[in-house]
Amino acid sequence: MTATARTVPADSASADSSRADAASADSARISLAVSTVIFALRADADATAASLRLPLVRRIREPFKGRWALPGGPIEAAESLSAAAGRNLVETTGLRPTYLEQLYAFGDVDRSPGDRVVSIVYWALVRSEEADLAAEGDNVRWFPADDLPDLAFDHNTIVDYALWRLRTKMEYSRIAHAFLGETFTLSELREVHEAVLRRPIDPANFRRQMEGSKAIIATDQLLTGGRHRPPRLYRYNASVELTDNGPLTSS
Amino acid sequence: MTATARTVPADSASADSSRADAASADSARISLAVSTVIFALRADADATAASLRLPLVRRIREPFKGRWALPGGPIEAAESLSAAAGRNLVETTGLRPTYLEQLYAFGDVDRSPGDRVVSIVYWALVRSEEADLAAEGDNVRWFPADDLPDLAFDHNTIVDYALWRLRTKMEYSRIAHAFLGETFTLSELREVHEAVLRRPIDPANFRRQMEGSKAIIATDQLLTGGRHRPPRLYRYNASVELTDNGPLTSS
DNA sequence: GCAAAAGTGTTCCACATACACCCATGT
């Protein structure tokens, strides 16, 4: 992460650097794209537990023709980066994200054979119920996030990083709500944590942490129809942000 | 942070999205730039404490001609994003960064009047001693990070976010070393924390936290010449990363 | 000796963990 810059005489400073935010003929050759890592929790094949899954699209042209890749595309002149990512997501899956955040800008010189592409990558969470009716076909398919094939470009690296961010953020943020609907039981919320973090969590302690955090509000409703004692339904407390992104909450 | 995307028929998915990572005529109109928020700790005017400062460059052309702005410029075809940021930093200040990390990609449609510019912003830390001999002139000047004038573009927002990231990261990472030299006393390290976080820290507890973290190694040398009991010199433990950036440590 | 920073010891408290135990429901 440390730059490999060399020292240079201090005098050469101001002339070049005053071109701040101006584009030259050089940078016009670099093309810009947006990609999105879309996570959903979906029932496993054996239906015993939910697991993290993400949709990929099959590339229909070179480079990496036939390989699976993250959904992505160019940015239109009149849309912001997050709007481009959101549009992208809708076009690929037909789903609306409940959470969308910029992940990282990937711009290594050789990440795309032939041309130079800088990809601004977003990551998103969609509700499980919605994900079940998501578009799937020959060119769009959902894969288990922890067991992907060899993807096009540096997309395996990108997914690894997105997974790391999701898991890190799950530990200190209220992000799990984004996988669930309007109301939910504490067990459902706990199962989201367990599926993402891949470890069991003590229900008793989880309850106290959540109730102490003021991130959820108990409703007066119980979920009946289960096989056992009906659990209370909770609602997300909209007055607390899902994640603390500092001064960048509104972009 | 939530996208404002609308739902769309699921069928329209694969055709467009398979253009992943390809650039169209649209995105060729968007120019790409790199900017850098460079932090150093420098002695205050009254020399009693150090404070966070950063170098800005004066814009010599429209838009925002005459306004102060973050150092930045275009990305060259053969350099990575971090290399562009590092070069940028050297050209502006003549300094070598001890820490350099991508901050965020800013790409709102109207952030630059007239044209559409996406700026990939890095933030950097440089050593205090080095910063004292940094280039400064009519078009490059250091400002206190917490008291900036009205900057060009959305650069005030960018600095606010960079400050938030620096302060957040200072709390859970070993990043403070980047402001210091090869060896340092615990007081110096603590003063870095105090200056960045703007609050006093108990020296006794700070010592135990640092020693317990294994991030620093005691040398057998004491720093003599002070007015009081000579403190021990410590060295940064290179075997632990400054920050945990997950699977992205080497880019 | 005195001032002041370096460095050590100890108490207190918040909070996470582990786990025993009671509650309410469907079968």
Added chain:
DNA sequence: ACATGGGTGTATGTGGAACACTTTTGC
């Protein structure tokens, strides 16, 4: 009745905050 998940109570441990106290230097 009993199995099972919902929900409460409680002991133990860990780590930070607060602060008293000792050590070592310059003057």
